[in-house]
Amino acid sequence: MSKRDRTLVCALLLCGLFILSLAAYADKGEQIENSCVHCHFQLPGSSFVGAESHSWTGSIHQRNGVTCDKCHSGNPQAAEEKEAHQGVLPSGNPQSTVYFKSIPSTCGKCHGAQFYKFTQSVHYQMLESTGKGPECVTCHGSMVTSVLRPDNVAALCERCHNERMGIFPYIPQKAKAVLLLLRESKALLDADTKLYHPAEETAKARLIRNARSSLYSATLDWHKFDLDRITGNLEEMYNSLETLASEAPNQ
Ligand code: HEC
Ligand code: HEC
Ligand code: HEC
Ligand code: HEC
Ligand code: HEC
Incomplete structure (x- = not known):
């Protein structure tokens, strides 16, 4: 392999690695970006809240980036539960964005x-x-x-x-x-x-x-x-x- 070829191979490898790290970054970015999805996906499907959360998976809304906060409100940037849940109310509460009349x-x-x-x-x-x-x-x-x-x-x-x-x-x-x-x-x-x-x-x-x-x-x-x-x-x-x-x- 000539020196020039080797440089080319290295450049290609570097390029590939760069793309890979970008993908990893995007993956991480997504998780931090929406704390609702990130945390709720870790809840067991055996609990009521966990099962409800998982039912969003695969929906047309998930595929189009319509995350939990778009319907439930709250703060999707906050990692901590209490802070994230600011404004999130159970559907039985008349003030909730998902109260049946709202x-x-x-x-x-x-x-x-x-x-x-x-x-x-x-x-x-x-x-x-x-x-x-x-x-x-x-x-x-x-x-x-x-x-x-x-x-x-x-x-x-x-x-x-x-x-x-x-x-x-x-x-x-x-x-x-x-x-x-x-x-x-x-x-x-x-x-x-x-x-x-x-x-x-x-x-x-x-x-x-x-x-x-x-x-x-x-x-x-x-x-x-x-x-x-x-x-x-x-x-x-x-x-x-x-x-x-x-x-x-x-x-
Ligand atoms: C760090 C973890 C965590 C984050 C972040 C989080 N949640 Fe939750 N959420 C929970 C847990 C655990 C429960 C069930 C226990 C409870 O009732 O507090 C819950 C309950 C809920 C419920 C049911 C409420 C009820 O009382 O019936 C809704 C709706 C909900 N979360 C929406 C959201 C939304 C929207 C966000 C983002 C803005 C969010 N959550 C962020 C952990 C989280
Ligand atoms: C933040 C915006 C947003 C909110 C809020 C929202 N949706 Fe959607 N919805 C979308 C997008 C984007 C799509 C996918 C693109 C499309 O088909 O319009 C979609 C698709 C749908 C579809 C499928 C349409 C089809 O042709 O297959 C239905 C049904 C639907 N939404 C009902 C609802 C209902 C019911 C609610 C309230 C509980 C709701 N949406 C709240 C943005 C939203
Ligand atoms: C398109 C709007 C929409 C999106 C997106 C959405 N939800 Fe809901 N969710 C609702 C509505 C409306 C109800 C009330 C259902 C009913 O009245 O039967 C509900 C009910 C719930 C419940 C049951 C507790 C309650 O208050 O009734 C939980 C838990 C919940 N959602 C969590 C989530 C989580 C977590 C996400 C994201 C992974 C999410 N939801 C995404 C509209 C949405
Ligand atoms: C949760 C209960 C409920 C469901 C489900 C429901 N309806 Fe209705 N619907 C009502 C009520 C209540 C009225 C008003 C009856 C009255 O005027 O006394 C009504 C009235 C109507 C009327 C008006 C009739 C008139 O001439 O005034 C039409 C049309 C109608 N519904 C179509 C539908 C169709 C189509 C579906 C299914 C896709 C449906 N409804 C599902 C409760 C429901
Ligand atoms: C009584 C039943 C019923 C109710 C209530 C109802 N829908 Fe629909 N919706 C349907 C049916 C059935 C279709 C399919 C129509 C078709 O195939 O053209 C539909 C289609 C849709 C679509 C797909 C695009 C379209 O228009 O064909 C969207 C988005 C939607 N509905 C949103 C909503 C929203 C938002 C509400 C509340 C404001 C709502 N629907 C209330 C029965 C209902």
Whole structure:
């Protein structure tokens, strides 16, 4: 190996080591950066608090860096428990950011559109007045934050909308049908936008834009739970797409 080669090898090795140490640094940085995550991950899963904490792992929020303090408040820079917990209150405390009546506005800090529509719903009115309406966590889970699908939405609505409680027992089956229609409409629009490529500012481009905007309204209206309005919007979307198809075999 010539001297020059050796220098090159050394330079490469150094480079590699530097990158490795950077990675280690970033790893450490992350741990110190959020003391909530760091400490709570060490709590045993056998305890209530430990199990709740671990349920955040793997969630879409974890993957997007939405840490504990974003919903629970507190000081994620403090390493010591008491200091970190400043402002963190159990969910049963009406002052807590995760008290059931406060959950919508806590989630609404980031999910503004869903929150806004939700405040227009009968559910929100019921939540505010009698406390009997569902809130975000009723349907999405607190930390696992799942999104309901047509095949499991009915069972959730049925918790309150059933014969025994007598509040609109027809709703679960209707919700299932509407959510299925919403999902299928999304797929249909996706397929159609792949099929048609009209030039901008033409009548056909306008039809696609209208269809997209009807679908957007329908999706937003889901959180107002006005099921008839959602189907109305989807009908408008279908009308736009039908006109498009009848006018244009290609282009
Ligand atoms: C050094 C360890 C440590 C740190 C740092 C820490 N926690 Fe905790 N936390 C605990 C332990 C232990 C418990 C359970 C015992 C208890 O109730 O105090 C707990 C309990 C909780 C609870 C349940 C409260 C209740 O009373 O039901 C929440 C919520 C919580 N922590 C959130 C946070 C948040 C948010 C942060 C960061 C801002 C944080 N924790 C930082 C150790 C920690
Ligand atoms: C997206 C918001 C969100 C994030 C992020 C989040 N939580 Fe929660 N957490 C909640 C909500 C809302 C509740 C109340 C659940 C309920 O009412 O069923 C809760 C409940 C809890 C509880 C049960 C005690 C109580 O007060 O009800 C613990 C413990 C807890 N969270 C710890 C954590 C820890 C630790 C993290 C981070 C690793 C975390 N949470 C991340 C929203 C969140
Ligand atoms: C600090 C901001 C923040 C807060 C607070 C927050 N979220 Fe999120 N949430 C996000 C981000 C970022 C994503 C991932 C990107 C996206 O899909 O919007 C996400 C994703 C989601 C998803 C999945 C969306 C999908 O398309 O799969 C749901 C459901 C959700 N959040 C519900 C909640 C609920 C319920 C709360 C309150 C308990 C909450 N979020 C609080 C930022 C936040
Ligand atoms: C009664 C049940 C229910 C309640 C209450 C509820 N959601 Fe949803 N949410 C759903 C369902 C079902 C979907 C899936 C809709 C779809 O597939 O288009 C959804 C979808 C979402 C999504 C994914 C993006 C989207 O709009 O499709 C986010 C984010 C979200 N909800 C946040 C929230 C927040 C924040 C609250 C409280 C202010 C809330 N949800 C209240 C049932 C609910
Ligand atoms: C935690 C209980 C609870 C759950 C879960 C729940 N609801 Fe409701 N819902 C209510 C209450 C309470 C009312 C108001 C009943 C009244 O007006 O007396 C209501 C009213 C409604 C209405 C208004 C009906 C009207 O014409 O005024 C619709 C639509 C609705 N819910 C849809 C749903 C759907 C869809 C789901 C499931 C995704 C769901 N709800 C889950 C409690 C719930």
